[in-house]
Amino acid sequence: MDLVIRNGGLITGDGKTFHKRAAVYVRKGRIAGIEVAEAAAGAEIVARETIDAAGGIVMPGLINAHAHGCIRGPSMPSGSKPFEGEDVAYFRNRHVLQGTTTLLNVCGLAMGDEIDVDEAEPHAMDIRISTAHTPKNIEAALVVDGKGLSTRHLSATIDDLLASGAVALGEAGGGQTLGGGAQEYRFIPQAFLHEFGVEVTPAAARRLKNAVLGRYLDPVDGLSNSKLTDELEHCGLSGVTEADRVRDIITQSVMPSVALSLAGFDEIAREAERVGYPAIFHNAAPSAKRLMAVVEKYPKARLVAGHSNHPSFLPDEAVSIAQNLRRKGAIIDVSTLDCIGTRWRNDPSNLDALIDAGCVDTISTDFAGGHWDGILEAIQRMIKKKQLSVAEAVALATGNVARVFIQMAGDRGLIEKGKRADLIVVDHVNLSRVRHVVIAGRIVVRNGRLT
Incomplete structure (x- = not known):
């Protein structure tokens, strides 16, 4: 032996x-x-x-089928510049030390030869990539950022990437293109810093974003200017600028890519059904309705509702949507994000509700701005709370994932x-x-x- x-x-x-x-x-x-x-x-x-x-x-x-920051190609669904090599090495080593042995980097717009940071000595962890190379997803990335995309990234197709080793499709949508976490910890704070020279915390960015656009990114649901002014005061930003200017900045940061990104859902689902590979989707309040529609339209596809515990949902809402998606054939994934021990921006209420409801199939980390908690931390929580048996909890990150992502982990x-x-x-x-x-x-x- x-x-x-x-x-x-x-x-x-x-x-x-x-x-x-x-x-x-x-x-x-x-x-x-x-x-x-x-x-x-x-x-x-x-x-x-x-x-x-x-x-x-x-x-x-552990098989982590929804992570970011572990390759040297364009980062995130926004096609942003690659992470620095030191950051990638750190992220990879964190995953291994947390028990992950197979990882799917779902930024979606990298090429097959952009996995290894050091080609002479590949990382011990088995790192794979997904592909979201469809017209609308690429267009959405360019609207938000796209600074990491070259001509070959822009001209690549799903078939090109599958031929070069991609094992899944997606992530369709993302925190950058659908007003999620990346807008709160990166793009909106960047806009405030550029416009006013003030630093805005992710928590403040979320409050202001929800005040302007609502949880469903519908400006009609936003607060009045007087209430937005109250939110600015709550965030310590009163006197920095007028409510109308804040409304404009947040709308300009979030909204231009949303329609494009949602249109990309249909492209990814159609391709997933055609090629027979699983596809990962950004499941959040602004995208749940569209995701429901594509799950119904493409019943033969393996469609994964990513991070179904997204903080844009209320707990009961997260459960209702997950149950409905699951009945229609979707795979329900939850992500640790930073909600177990770190709690930088998120808390475990949605995760707890979904586990208690018995409607979770797999668990991943996602990224949480690089501050994700380990999968085993979430599994330990489930066991201590007596939500699941030890064997059931472990299967969420092992056998269950292997059954969904056959091409990667069969x-x-x-x-x-x-x-x-x-x-x-x-x-x-x-x-x-x-x-x-x-x-x-x-x-x-x-x-x-x-x-």
């Missing part, structure tokens, strides 16, 4: 199975077998490397013979504490340290 992991508990990723004591055997990057025993399993098997998982739980490596996500040996060992008391990470049979984190 190349590797044996012994003496730990074992969660297989199927949503049901949790062995109190087992050993996992690995040969040539694949799971060679499993031995379940009440005593110290695997003691007589000789292996090149051994991990003693006593006091821990062995589970499949050979992993479960601990069973023949599957790719992507494995993690976590603390049995707090599953968010990752001790060891194995990717394709190779130990890449030992005792919490990148090897």
